[in-house]
Amino acid sequence: MTTFYLHLPVNNETLQFSLLSKIYQLTGKNMSSGFLMHSLLICQFELKRLFSTRKGLLYLITFTLVWYFILFYPLRSAADFLAQEHNAAAGGSFLDFVGWGALLNWQVPELAVYWHFALIIFPLLTILTSADQTCSDRERGTLRFLGLRVSRNSLFFGRFAGAMLSHALLIAISLLSTVVVAVYQDAALLASALNGAAAIAVNLLIVLLPFTAMMAVLSATVKSARQATVWAILIWSFLAGIISLLSSYLPVLESLKILVPGYQMSALSQLSQWQAIQLAYIPLLQSVVLLSLGCWIMHRQKL
């Protein structure tokens, strides 16, 4: 076994250039550790990006501020109103009258309001914040450095998982703050609040899967995050609009609506807590289709 040294004329230092390398070779630690390990490392790095970059921190601060205002003004007021409605006679409340009676099925009013807010806010946030999964790195050439070390599948799924992890973190933070507010009002609600929060977290993450996957596909296709966001809105509106239009002539086409991410949203808002899981098959199916498409595109794209 030979070990060679690099003599640098610039700083007159002798570096043991390949000693470390030889150790790695002998221990076999520089071999590819496979798809899962690479995906996990990329996912971790994405989370680090959220906390250590100016852009990530700005996003976190904005989210916290926005959530603070939602929590202390519309959410609390709405929760108070909901609590009053709970006391109204069944079927005779205002919410029943406007078709939002499902809100009364929640044991913790704050979580009922959260669920309805989250079904609108988080998909929108996902479209905005998950748009840059690979596009700017590809344009800058940074993906080339990564592509030399990991497979395109690891890169694609690692970034996707990183985006989902960021969503999970924000959902957890916002949900915990909501639980704290609810329990502060009535400590007896702790168990129900935790159960409801767990149901929301799981369902919300499932809801966000196809939106994140859609942004992963678009990010693998276009040149910038802005383009990805614009295309997401265009495609989503076009799909929803064209299917609605066609199905008015040919009702059998109504089933094509299953292709549109968020198709189940209006039905979801009528379900409470763990009931919502019964519609999970729709976003899961959409995610499988979108991720397969994204993988296919990623393999054909030049880095």
Next chain:
Amino acid sequence: MTTPIIQCHHLSYSYTGKTALSDVGFNVLAGEPVGLVGPNGAGKTTLLSLLCGFLPVSSGTLTLFGHKPGAAVLSGKVSALPQDARLDPALTIGEQLRFYARLQGLTTKQATNEAIRVLDAVSLNDSFKLKPDTLSHGMAKRVAIAQALIGSPELILLDEPTAGLDPVNTRNIRSIITELSPATTFIISSHDLTELGRLCQKILLLENGLMSSMQLNASEHNSPTRFITLQMEPSPAVEVIEKFKQLKGVIQVSNPQKNEYIVQYNPDIEAKMDLQVLGCIADNGWQYRQLSQGKTLEEKLFFDGE
């Protein structure tokens, strides 16, 4: 017989109608650096991109260590300096190099040490905590070279490694290549033929998407005629050519560029032609800058038939 680390057969690549590579075939054995030269648009970067797996191989076969380019098994074994690739401006250089090392299978501590080591190698040890945007073009190029040195790659593909570097750092990069060879095989794409002439024994020439190869120094030793290339201080060209032609054994004298002369001679008639030429220069009171045996790489590659 040693198996080539790169095997390429009938490789073609086109960009929407424009042929970049046409039926290219070559093998590279592990060992000494290989130069890749050719005019602008000849297909050098396309070939390196195919070797790195950045572009999909659509026609022909190409394998590195028996695997398709971009295969996960090549992680850590093949590295590259891609053309115009930049690090993420949002994260520090150290964080990114450490991340690349982690992807190559190193532990967190090893990865940190490795990032420091490669930055030291390119004389950028103070840049660990800097953001890429704060670096000049040359420094960014050196960081990109540093990432190619992470771990113990067996094959490193360098696209224009010294373009934009100052002379001191060009020399430093040359030292790194020399020290790591032949344990690591380098393929170096460059327009700097002097640099390639110093580093490489084998040259791959790409022209109009077609490839030919040349083993340096081999052809001249077997040839019945040899060459001397002479760089002169300003001198009367007609007179210089006339005087050189009168030397015993000289077959032909050409003047490809101002103050540069190529003397073709028969070594069987005069083996020590360099001494004869120097004597002639001294006798006539001329001055010379440089005398070298053989033709320059530029002459060999691009003007041999003229």
